[in-house]
Amino acid sequence: MTGNGKKILFVEDEEALQRAMGTMLEQxxxxxxxxxxxxxxxxxxxxxxxxxxxxxxxxxxxxGFEVLTEIKKDPAIKSIPVIVLTNLEGSEDVxxxxxxxxxxYLVKANYxxxxxxxxxxxxxxxxx
Amino acid sequence: xxxxxCYNKPYMENWIETISIKKVCAxxxxxxxxxxxxxFMIMGVVITASVLATYILASSYQEPEVAALTVLAxxxxxxxxxxxxxxxxxxxxxxxxxxxxxxxxxxxQLRSPLSAIKWQLNLLLQGPGDISPASMKTYLDTVVExxxxxxxxxxxxxxxxxxxxxxxxxxxxxxxxxxLTFKITEEYKKYASAYNVKINLTAEGDAPQVFADEERxxxxxxxLLDNAIRYSMNGGEIxxxxxxxxxxxxxxxxxxxxxxxxxxxxxxxEKYFRSPAAARFQTEGSGVGLFISRSIINLSKGDMGFSSExxxxxxxxFTLPTxxxx
Numbered sequence: 001m002t003g004n005g006k007k008i009l010f011v012e013d014e015e016a017l018q019r020a021m022g023t024m025l026e027q028x029x030x031x032x033x034x035x036x037x038x039x040x041x042x043x044x045x046x047x048x049x050x051x052x053x054x055x056x057x058x059x060x061x062x063x064g065f066e067v068l069t070e071i072k073k074d075p076a077i078k079s080i081p082v083i084v085l086t087n088l089e090g091s092e093d094v095x096x097x098x099x100x101x102x103x104x105y106l107v108k109a110n111y112x113x114x115x116x117x118x119x120x121x122x123x124x125x126x127x128x
Numbered sequence: 129x130x131x132x133x134c135y136n137k138p139y140m141e142n143w144i145e146t147i148s149i150k151k152v153c154a155x156x157x158x159x160x161x162x163x164x165x166x167x168f169m170i171m172g173v174v175i176t177a178s179v180l181a182t183y184i185l186a187s188s189y190q191e192p193e194v195a196a197l198t199v200l201a202x203x204x205x206x207x208x209x210x211x212x213x214x215x216x217x218x219x220x221x222x223x224x225x226x227x228x229x230x231x232x233x234x235x236x237q238l239r240s241p242l243s244a245i246k247w248q249l250n251l252l253l254q255g256p257g258d259i260s261p262a263s264m265k266t267y268l269d270t271v272v273e274x275x276x277x278x279x280x281x282x283x284x285x286x287x288x289x290x291x292x293x294x295x296x297x298x299x300x301x302x303x304x305x306x307x308l309t310f311k312i313t314e315e316y317k318k319y320a321s322a323y324n325v326k327i328n329l330t331a332e333g334d335a336p337q338v339f340a341d342e343e344r345x346x347x348x349x350x351x352l353l354d355n356a357i358r359y360s361m362n363g364g365e366i367x368x369x370x371x372x373x374x375x376x377x378x379x380x381x382x383x384x385x386x387x388x389x390x391x392x393x394x395x396x397x398e399k400y401f402r403s404p405a406a407a408r409f410q411t412e413g414s415g416v417g418l419f420i421s422r423s424i425i426n427l428s429k430g431d432m433g434f435s436s437e438x439x440x441x442x443x444x445x446f447t448l449p450t451x452x453x454x
Contacts, residue, residue: 014240016244016273016274019270020244020267024251027258087243108240109243109246112250113247
């Protein structure tokens with residue numbers, strides 16, 4: 001199995017997107033942990049120590065930028081690669097996410113699940 | 129017929145149309161007195177008149193004070209027109225900014241369901257043999273649901289456009305707001321229970337019928353209920369009441385939700401305005417629902433308002449006439 005049970009935390013509040021991405025990653029052999037808001041996403045990252053985090057930006061309770069800031073401030077989890085997966089694509093959003101430490105910035109509507117899977121594999125390889 | 133209509137128009141209006149200023153101003157969606165082209169034309173007329181007047185006065189009167197006073201008065205008029213031109217350009221710039229904000233908000237609103245549809249289709253296309261019938265149904269249900277969401281977003285876009293073009297045509301008739309509300313609250317109960325919110329409906333025994341567009345009022349009621357549910361606290365309660373109010377029926381929804389911060393209250397009926405607090409925790413929402421709702425109610429000769437306290441909840445209300453307005 002490609003994923004070899006590696007843990008991926010997907011922080012996304014839209015159920016339809018959670019389900020589709022979760023299904024694809026589980027089929028590829030990943031262990032997917034789901035979080036529906038920023039607070040839970042951050043707490044889960046600290047508790048589960050995933051191998052990679054997929055992070056939406058518009059989230060209930062704590063937005064993606066705030067979550068990213070806190071991840072990168074926490075020595076225990078700051079080395080976990082974060083892929084921002086959003087539908088915001090203003091250049092200021094991209095710049096902000098990258099400057100806060102996101103490894104990659106992907107616009108959901110522009111990518112198929114298989115393309116995103118490719119980016120995840122690449123991110124995991126470069127971090128190993 | 130177009131040409132027959134022209135004969136009935138006042139001479140000035142025909143003349144303005146001939147040189148296309150009216151058409152240009154209509155494209156800017158501003159009134160004629162807020163249109164830069166028209167104001168520049170008026171300025172030109174005033175300048176020409178002032179040159180002629182100064183010449184005539186200077187030739188007729190020996191006293192320089194008369195000419196000086198005339199020039200002073202005309203300068204004041206020109207100054208005023210100049211100010212109006214600057215304001216007119218501001219209006220046009222604001223209209224353009226508002227359009228660009230709209231495109232940005234709507235494209236984001238369409239992207240979310242488009243992404244969801246795309247990903248469900250990716251799963252469906254990966255190989256029919258790998259998908260159980262139950263999963264296939266889930267993916268297809270999601271596609272249908274997200275498609276409906278897109279249709280709602282596009283309908284809102286068209287409605288805003290109609291309102292801006294003053295082209296929103298209502299089809300009023302007599303019908304029962306109480307029956308409509310009862311039907312909608314029944315439909316919304318399942319949705320509300322997903323948010324752990326309870327809906328109560330209180331209505332006077334024989335509330336008279338209203339005279340309004342039923343289909344569009346339905347959208348207003350749905351929108352206000354949807355907001356009340358979405359911004360309610362978990363375990364909250366929503367009360368909808370309908371009562372007679374003179375020659376009007378007053379419809380009201382009270383929630384025990386998050387409420388609207390004081391500094392945002394004056395802006396909530398503005399087109400595309402989304403409370404920063406709301407935008408942070410709600411992906412869905414284009415900021416046009418209350419704008420459309422108030423436009424529909426105002427065009428129906430009713431009124432709409434709200435009161436709200438942060439962390440305590442909000443009350444949104446509207447009135448509709450019970451008789452055909454004279």
